[in-house]
Amino acid sequence: MAAGGKRAVVVWPRRHGKDYTAINWTALASQMRVGTYWIVYPYLNQGRRIAWTGMSKDGNKFLDSFPEELVARRQNAEMRLELKNGSVIQIMGADEPDRFVGANPVGIVFSEWPLMNPLVWKLTSPILAENEGWAMWIYTPRGSNHGLDMLNTAKTTKGWFHSKLTAKDCKVLTADDLKQARNELKDDSLFQQEFFTSFEVSLQGAYYQNQFRSIYKDKRIGEVSIDPLLPVTTAWDLGMSDATSIWFCQQLHSEIRLVDYYENNNEGLAHYINYLRDWAQEHDVSFKNHLAPHDIKVKELGTGESRLEAARKAGLRFRAVPKLSLQDGIEACRNTLTNCYFDKVRTKHGVNCLKSYSKKWSEENQTFSTRPDHNWASHGADAFRTLAVGLRKNEGRISKMTEEARTAQVEYDIFA
Numbered sequence: 001m002a003a004g005g006k007r008a009v010v011v012w013p014r015r016h017g018k019d020y021t022a023i024n025w026t027a028l029a030s031q032m033r034v035g036t037y038w039i040v041y042p043y044l045n046q047g048r049r050i051a052w053t054g055m056s057k058d059g060n061k062f063l064d065s066f067p068e069e070l071v072a073r074r075q076n077a078e079m080r081l082e083l084k085n086g087s088v089i090q091i092m093g094a095d096e097p098d099r100f101v102g103a104n105p106v107g108i109v110f111s112e113w114p115l116m117n118p119l120v121w122k123l124t125s126p127i128l129a130e131n132e133g134w135a136m137w138i139y140t141p142r143g144s145n146h147g148l149d150m151l152n153t154a155k156t157t158k159g160w161f162h163s164k165l166t167a168k169d170c171k172v173l174t175a176d177d178l179k180q181a182r183n184e185l186k187d188d189s190l191f192q193q194e195f196f197t198s199f200e201v202s203l204q205g206a207y208y209q210n211q212f213r214s215i216y217k218d219k220r221i222g223e224v225s226i227d228p229l230l231p232v233t234t235a236w237d238l239g240m241s242d243a244t245s246i247w248f249c250q251q252l253h254s255e256i257r258l259v260d261y262y263e264n265n266n267e268g269l270a271h272y273i274n275y276l277r278d279w280a281q282e283h284d285v286s287f288k289n290h291l292a293p294h295d296i297k298v299k300e301l302g303t304g305e306s307r308l309e310a311a312r313k314a315g316l317r318f319r320a321v322p323k324l325s326l327q328d329g330i331e332a333c334r335n336t337l338t339n340c341y342f343d344k345v346r347t348k349h350g351v352n353c354l355k356s357y358s359k360k361w362s363e364e365n366q367t368f369s370t371r372p373d374h375n376w377a378s379h380g381a382d383a384f385r386t387l388a389v390g391l392r393k394n395e396g397r398i399s400k401m402t403e404e405a406r407t408a409q410v411e412y413d414i415f416a
Helices: 018-032 044-052 119-131 146-156 175-185 188-196 209-217 269-283 307-314 326-337 348-356 378-394 403-407
Strands: 007-011 036-041 071-075 080-083 088-093 105-111 134-139 160-164 232-237 244-252 255-264 287-292 340-343 359-362 367-372
Touching: 007 018, 007 146, 018 036, 018 044, 018 088, 018 105, 018 134, 036 044, 044 088, 044 105, 105 119, 119 134, 146 160, 146 348, 175 188, 209 326, 209 348, 232 378, 244 269, 244 348, 244 378, 255 269, 255 348, 255 378, 269 307, 287 307, 287 378, 326 378, 348 378
Parallel strands: 007 134, 007 160, 036 088, 036 105, 105 134, 232 287, 255 340
Antiparallel strands: 071 080, 080 088, 232 244, 244 255, 359 367
16 A cells, blocks of 8 residues: 555556455565455455466466465365464455454455445445555456446545556557457457456446446436425335345436435345335435335245235335336336436445446356346346336326426325
8 A cells, every 4th residue: 555545446457467466465464464354356256266276477376475484274165364473364255245244354455346246345444444454446447337436536535545557558468469359359348448447338248338328428317306295116126135225216207316225235124114214204205106026926935925915014015016027127227217317426326236237248158148147236226127117017107297296295104
C-alpha cells in the first residue's frame, strides 16, 4: 500500500501478474503484522486453480511467495497456510459467504472483483475498520459495473491507492504478442477490455446490455424520488439457502420508477416483513402489490404448506405471477426496461445485478450456454423478472392514472 494507506485498487490487463503481485504483497504483509490474511476469489474452486496450484508464466508457483522456512503447516483441503510467526493465509470464495462470519482478517485481497458479489465488501469492511486492516482489489474490467465504481472510489477518496494500466503502459507484451492476442480473441471490444482495461465494453454474454445502453443514453439513472402519493409494488426473489432480493417500484402513466432495492442473506421472512414495515413508515407510502415467483405456491414436503400460505400466516400477502419460460421472462424484462427509471443511489446494487446478469460461459466448448450463470447477480435479476412478468399481466387493465386515483389513499394493509 502506498504511503501507509490501507486500500488499493489495481486494474491491470490480463496476463500481467495481478495475482502474483498481490500474493507476494500478502506474504510480505504477513511478516510485518501477525494475523489472518484472505485471498478471495469469486468461486472457491477458482481460488484453488489460480492461487493454490497456479504459477506465473515463468513457472514460479504463486505459493512459493511463502518459502518453506516460513511455513509451519499446509492444509491442502482447506487451502490454508499456517506460518511459523503465527500468521495464517486462507484462500476464500465469495460464493461461500457463510465462511466470512466470525473471522478477523487483517488483510484481504479481492481478485476478479467485478465477477464477485459486491456485498462481500459490506460484510468485511467493518472488520477491517475495527482492526485497522487493509484491502486490495485486483481485476480486469468486466463492463461498467461495481468494478468501475470501486476504481472511482479509489480516485476520489483520500488515502486510497489506485493503478489503472494498459498493455501499452506495462510493456510486458510485445506488439507481436498483442497482435496474436487480438487474433485469438477475434473480438476487438473484448481485446480492448482485456488488454487496454476499457470499462466501456459491455460484459460478454450480458442479457440486458442493449437496454442499459439506452438507459444511460436517455439518462434514466439518477435521482428518483419516492412519491408518497403513489402506491408501491414490490417484486421478490425468495431465497431458501441464499439471498432474498426485493425491488420497490412506483408507476405513473408509462413510467416505471425503481425507487429502491434490498437484498439480504440467511434471514427469515419476519426480517423482510419488518423491513417493509419500517420502509413504508420512513417514506410515508402504502403498498399496492407484493409480487412473488409462481413457485411460491408449491407445497413443501416437510410442512405440507406452500411459502405463499406461510407468508400469509406471517402477515404478508403475496400475489404469484404467471409461469413463463426463462426466455419469455427475459424478453418481458427487456420490454419493461424501456420504460424504467432507476434511483442511482438506492438501486445501485440492483442495477449492477441487471447489468451483470449474463449467459454462462463454457470453458469446454468455448461458447456461451443458453442458460444464465447462476451467481451473485441472479437474485436481483430474478426479482426484476418477477416484476416484469407481474406488470405485463396487468398491462391490459392499467390505464393512465387520473389525478383522483393518484391522490387517493390506497387501503391495502400487507400486515393485516
